[in-house]
Amino acid sequence: MIRVVTDSTSDIPKEIAQGLGITVVPCNVHFGEEVYRDGADLTADDFYQRLTQSTVFPTTSQPSAGVFLEAYRQLAQETDQIVSIHISAKLSGTINSAMTAVQSLGGRCRIEIVDSAQTTMALGLIAIAAAEAAKGGQTLEGVLKTTREAISTTRVFALLDTLEYLKRGGRIGKLQAFLGSLLNIKPILTVKDGEAHPMERVRTKAKGMDRLFALAKGCMPANDIAVVYSTNQGDAEAFTRRLGAIYPAARIRRARIGPVLGAHLGPGAIGVVVRGGS
Amino acid sequence: MFDAGTSWLEKNAQAINALNVFPVPDGDTGTNMLLTMRATMEEAYRASNETASSITQSMAYGSLMGARGNSGVILSQIFRGFSKSLAAKESLFSKDLAQALEDASSAAYKSVSKPVEGTILTVVRDASVAAKAKAESNTSDVTAVLEATVRAAKVSVATTPSLLPVLREAGVVDAGGQGLYVLLEGALRFLKGRAVEKGIAAVTMRSSPGPCGKERSAIDVKRHYGYCTELLIGGKNLDIVGIREKIGRMGDSTLVVGDETAVRIHVHTFEPGPVVSYATSLGVLHQVKVDNIDDQHLEFLQVRSAERAVDIATVAVVHGEGLTQIFKSLGVTSIVSGGQTMNPSAEEILQAIEGVSSDKVVVLPNNKNVVMTAQQACSLTKKEAEVVPTHSLPQGIAALLAFNAEANFESNLETMKAVVAPTRTLELTRAVRSAEMGGVRVEGGQAIGFIDGELVAAGERIPAVLYELLEKCHLKDGNLVTLYYGGDTEKVEAERVAQNIRRDFPGVEVELVWGGQPHYNYIVSVE
Numbered sequence: 001m002i003r004v005v006t007d008s009t010s011d012i013p014k015e016i017a018q019g020l021g022i023t024v025v026p027c028n029v030h031f032g033e034e035v036y037r038d039g040a041d042l043t044a045d046d047f048y049q050r051l052t053q054s055t056v057f058p059t060t061s062q063p064s065a066g067v068f069l070e071a072y073r074q075l076a077q078e079t080d081q082i083v084s085i086h087i088s089a090k091l092s093g094t095i096n097s098a099m100t101a102v103q104s105l106g107g108r109c110r111i112e113i114v115d116s117a118q119t120t121m122a123l124g125l126i127a128i129a130a131a132e133a134a135k136g137g138q139t140l141e142g143v144l145k146t147t148r149e150a151i152s153t154t155r156v157f158a159l160l161d162t163l164e165y166l167k168r169g170g171r172i173g174k175l176q177a178f179l180g181s182l183l184n185i186k187p188i189l190t191v192k193d194g195e196a197h198p199m200e201r202v203r204t205k206a207k208g209m210d211r212l213f214a215l216a217k218g219c220m221p222a223n224d225i226a227v228v229y230s231t232n233q234g235d236a237e238a239f240t241r242r243l244g245a246i247y248p249a250a251r252i253r254r255a256r257i258g259p260v261l262g263a264h265l266g267p268g269a270i271g272v273v274v275r276g277g278s
Numbered sequence: 279m280f281d282a283g284t285s286w287l288e289k290n291a292q293a294i295n296a297l298n299v300f301p302v303p304d305g306d307t308g309t310n311m312l313l314t315m316r317a318t319m320e321e322a323y324r325a326s327n328e329t330a331s332s333i334t335q336s337m338a339y340g341s342l343m344g345a346r347g348n349s350g351v352i353l354s355q356i357f358r359g360f361s362k363s364l365a366a367k368e369s370l371f372s373k374d375l376a377q378a379l380e381d382a383s384s385a386a387y388k389s390v391s392k393p394v395e396g397t398i399l400t401v402v403r404d405a406s407v408a409a410k411a412k413a414e415s416n417t418s419d420v421t422a423v424l425e426a427t428v429r430a431a432k433v434s435v436a437t438t439p440s441l442l443p444v445l446r447e448a449g450v451v452d453a454g455g456q457g458l459y460v461l462l463e464g465a466l467r468f469l470k471g472r473a474v475e476k477g478i479a480a481v482t483m484r485s486s487p488g489p490c491g492k493e494r495s496a497i498d499v500k501r502h503y504g505y506c507t508e509l510l511i512g513g514k515n516l517d518i519v520g521i522r523e524k525i526g527r528m529g530d531s532t533l534v535v536g537d538e539t540a541v542r543i544h545v546h547t548f549e550p551g552p553v554v555s556y557a558t559s560l561g562v563l564h565q566v567k568v569d570n571i572d573d574q575h576l577e578f579l580q581v582r583s584a585e586r587a588v589d590i591a592t593v594a595v596v597h598g599e600g601l602t603q604i605f606k607s608l609g610v611t612s613i614v615s616g617g618q619t620m621n622p623s624a625e626e627i628l629q630a631i632e633g634v635s636s637d638k639v640v641v642l643p644n645n646k647n648v649v650m651t652a653q654q655a656c657s658l659t660k661k662e663a664e665v666v667p668t669h670s671l672p673q674g675i676a677a678l679l680a681f682n683a684e685a686n687f688e689s690n691l692e693t694m695k696a697v698v699a700p701t702r703t704l705e706l707t708r709a710v711r712s713a714e715m716g717g718v719r720v721e722g723g724q725a726i727g728f729i730d731g732e733l734v735a736a737g738e739r740i741p742a743v744l745y746e747l748l749e750k751c752h753l754k755d756g757n758l759v760t761l762y763y764g765g766d767t768e769k770v771e772a773e774r775v776a777q778n779i780r781r782d783f784p785g786v787e788v789e790l791v792w793g794g795q796p797h798y799n800y801i802v803s804v805e
Contacts, residue, residue, distance in 0.1 A: 177683070182607040183760070184789055185679065192684070200693070201608070201679040204758045204787070204805050207697070
């Protein structure tokens with residue numbers, strides 16, 4: 001069977017990854033000199049507590065080529081075809097590590113590396129779609145086709161409670177337009193062409209949730225939906241119920257934004273991912 | 279004749295301003311109508327020839343561009359109907375005048391989506407009916423027709439309180455209607471040969487039985503260019519009437535507005551020096567700007583090319599230095615200065631629309647009395663321009679925040695319009711006179727508070743009235759209260775007020791920002 005590999009910025013819940021046989025390669029979180037592997041050495045709760053309380057601001061880094069090499073080697077014992085789907089190359093160097101690993105691996109296992117141009121559960125839903133196709137017995141071409149389709153139909157919208165963490169992390173890019181406001185604002189972002197794009201600004205959480213809802217509603221029809229959050233589980237649950245009313249037939253998954261993205265998005269972030277389709 | 283009307287209007291503008299329904303320093307109907315008429319007359323002198331048709335068409339164009347405030351917009355529609363009626367006329371006979379007034383009246387009615395009786399509309403209709411009756415009663419005397427018109431207008435103005443409850447409650451007649459009556463009366467005084475001051479009486483016209491309009495060649499039009507001089511005087515006990523008189527003698531296209539603490543001056547003069555020295559003697563100067571009028575066009579083109587190209591631009595009408603900075607920080611493309619006490623003209627808004635590099639423009643009027651002017655400006659441009667009818671600065675901020683540079687024009691308009699209504703606006707100022715409105719009794723000088731334009735509370739102290747308003751808003755957890763302080767509010771007081779709200783309404787977020795808006799101690803948004 002074809003196996004699917006992704007990275008920890010996909011925020012795929014452990015049980016889903018296990019169920020579909022998806023291998024998740026961890027990115028790293030650094031607090032000063034301490035290095036933690038995302039999802040392996042550091043739980044989300046511990047991370048967000050440190051994020052808001054520690055005076056040391058965390059930084060993040062891509063997995064090393066060695067970590068990928070190890071993961072591919074292990075899988076190569078069970079399969080000779082791997083589809084490795086990752087966070088947008090414009091957001092992280094993760095995909096470079098994966099490519100370096102493939103070059104030094106050699107052997108008879110075929111590894112296809114795909115840039116999802118996404119992250120968080122947008123990447124997650126793409127990897128899930130690929131893994132489901134693989135589980136369904138599709139060929140490598142079939143799985144790649146499903147992956148490409150999922151990439152073109154998946155959209156993500158996120159509401160941040162504050163711009164503070166993006167600013168501190170320096171990953172501003174096109175979000176520059178939202179800085180310098182003399183009022184406190186909560187930005188709504190999307191990922192477009194592999195990059196974080198500013199969409200709208202609101203001043204209250206309630207209004208932001210209404211806008212997220214309207215944006216998600218605009219993506220109808222949906223195949224698969226995910227609600228992601230950093231610290232506010234209650235908001236995520238309420239939002240899931242709200243989406244359930246307009247997408248009664250769709251699966252709505254809930255996932256926690258992991259430490260790597262969480263370091264940039266900050267506490268109080270909430271997002272919705274919709275994978276569309278026919 | 280209309281020039282004389284304008285001068286008469288000028289003499290009476292302050293009295294008309296005093297007819298505000300709301301006892302607040304705003305809606306200067308007299309000033310708005312006067313400025314609209316000035317623009318109208320400036321254009322009239324530029325008419326290509328002296329036929330009635332050509333002159334009234336120029337006037338219609340001038341009033342369209344110069345329209346300020348709702349009364350100005352309606353006035354411009356009156357001129358539009360008037361000029362259309364005379365489109366093929368060389369001269370103006372009594373029957374033409376009556377017909378033109380009737381057409382003017384129906385054009386005015388058509389320009390308003392929901393015509394309200396007891397306003398300028400009623401006055402123009404009653405006047406035109408009287409004109410028609412007189413013209414049909416076998417008289418060819420233009421003066422007699424106009425006399426009947428003015429008489430009917432006067433009676434009509436007097437009936438406005440009986441038609442419109444807000445007027446009755448406030449104990450005033452309709453300001454726009456009064457303005458129109460004054461304008462017509464001035465014209466009549468001129469026909470009868472009575473002076474209306476301001477010396478432009480060089481116009482001579484035969485009142486009857488022959489045609490008017492033919493004789494306009496007698497006019498010596500003085501048109502000053504030179505330097506456009508603008509400045510803002512900050513001070514105490516400024517005598518606006520005195521300043522207006524003095525500045526009026528220093529140049530033309532003069533505009534002097536403001537109150538005891540701040541006066542804005544705009545004048546075209548060959549010698550800006552004396553204007554500046556005079557202003558310095560009165561108080562502290564801000565925003566001093568002297569531009570060579572001929573250079574302005576060139577400069578305008580340069581600024582335009584330096585501006586960053588955007589697909590969809592936003593133009594906002596904003597008052598107050600702090601609020602201007604806030605709008606800029608939120609990425610507004612262009613700002614038209616004005617609002618509550620100084621309604622911008624359609625032309626000013628049009629210039630802003632034309633001045634941005636984008637072909638698609640969203641306009642945020644941010645004041646109820648600017649919405650129609652903004653719509654007029656949008657109808658005058660070839661660009662795709664639309665108004666999101668924001669009635670207050672907080673609504674404008676909400677709309678601007680919802681603007682998404684990556685979305686298309688239609689979806690932006692939809693999103694921006696949707697966020698306007700849920701934003702509540704509270705405004706606090708001091709009453710400029712005593713009044714009773716919506717069951718609230720107000721003494722002149724008292725603190726008064728409005729929620730979404732409705733007077734709901736009055737009292738001695740501004741913070742206490744603000745509290746009353748907040749209580750009426752039934753704040754819920756998660757609400758955001760933003761206080762923009764301005765007027766003569768001290769920062770210390772504003773900070774204390776914000777702290778008290780945080781203490782008394784836990785669960786509500788409070789943000790305090792300096793708005794710098796004139797007159798209004800606080801503009802507050804509740805979201």
